[in-house]
Amino acid sequence: MKIVFTFEPPFEMKADLNSSYPDIQFHYFQNAELAKEDMKNTEVIVTYGEDLDDEHIYQAEKLKWIMVTSAGLERMPFKAIKEKNILVTNARGIHKIPMAEFTIGLILDYAKSFQRLWKNNRSKVWDKSTPLNELHNKTMMIVGAGAIGQEIARLAKAFGMNVIGVNTSGGSLENFDKMVTLENISAVLDKADFIVSILPSTKKTIHYFKRSHFEQMKETAVFINIGRGDVVEEEILMDALKNKEIAHAYLDVFQVEPLPENHPFWSMENVSITPHISSTTKNYLPRALDIFRINLHTYTNNKERFINVIDLERGY
Structure with a gap:
């Protein structure tokens, strides 16, 4: 053979x-x-x-x-x-182990202001006013509760987080406090502090996240996309960030990769970019x-x- x-x-x-x-x-x-x-x-x-x-x-x-x-x-x-x-x-x-660890790393990066701390470190600035937050009692929403999503949920529970899962069936899963269907996500979007998208690219998920979804999110919410770049139109996400409908976005995937050098995402202070490496190990x-x-x-x-x-x- x-x-x-x-x-x-x-x-x-x-x-x-x-x-x-x-x-x-x-x-x-x-x-x-x-x-x-x-x-x-x-x-x-x-x-x-x-x-x-x-x-x-x-x-x-x-x-x-x-x-x-x-x-x-x-x-x-x-x-x-x-x-x-x-x-x-x-x-x-x-991918579940590296991508789950990567996701928790991004959330800790945001909650503990690590980027600001490293910047201060390089500038020799001693700033004890740097804002630090806890993950405990924060709510994570995982959109795409497959193998990767379930591993992220397991790690999130270790930090004492509340976890909402979103998938096609809405059926109960271990380590999720609540499950909803993709069609019913709007009912719980306003509860999430961190929204993690792990959706694949299919006919049903292309441009899944609409403008109305970001309008429903908390102004303090953080959007993380480690799934596929085409689940949200980039113009809609940029508008949500510019209008401060959400606080920050961590993006590992994009509609065009590598991300062009002239793309607006590069210059947005409330966007953190990684080069599609969340599963790399x-x-x-x-x-x-x-x-x-x-x-x-x-x-x-x-x-x-x-x-x-x-x-x-x-x-x-």
Whole structure:
């Protein structure tokens, strides 16, 4: 059997795969275009999910399974994949630890005025009037209460925070004090001190946050987006910040990435920007390949219990 990677894992990971599965031919390429010829007769493609197009899928005559080593699937060529009924699995769940820690770090950064303290440190300023707040008894709203959201909620409860979750069903979940549906978010928006969006990019979530949502938030609220940049129109978010409808925004994702140098976000004092790195950690790829190994065992043994199977109609 032949498996094509459209990226090159580190040498030790390739060596481990090659030695663990001597009957499988692994072919590693720096990108999908370089892998194009080898894709034509491969059963399995392993990809980060951002480099395949319809042509790749149509030309891969023997393709049966695509393993996406990330959670994001908005760039996958689902039209061709659905036509050929190809199995797609992803690495959902591997991001929960780094992204939850990252989120708590941002909230602590804001509550403890760390940026101001570091600035004072560099300027040799001793300023004991720096405002410091507690997370205890503050309310966090997590929009997208999946694996990542649930891990953020667990950590938030350790700080004594109240946690509201928002998802499609509104069903109860551990570590959430209250759950509401995406349709009913307006009923609780005015309660949140921190609003964390982890929504994926789907037909239902593009431009989910409306102008009215920001008008309903507390003037002291902090909006954090670590999900996808297209869940809110940037003009609407900028207006909310300029009009002081919310106090601050921490943004790790954007509609265009890298964020252009002339983008207004860069010069707004109440916006903090990070370069889409909330899930970045040295453990990222090993965790993704662990899921690949589990599903590869299932695939090679003609079993049906794959994990993280993607619904081709919904796209996630």
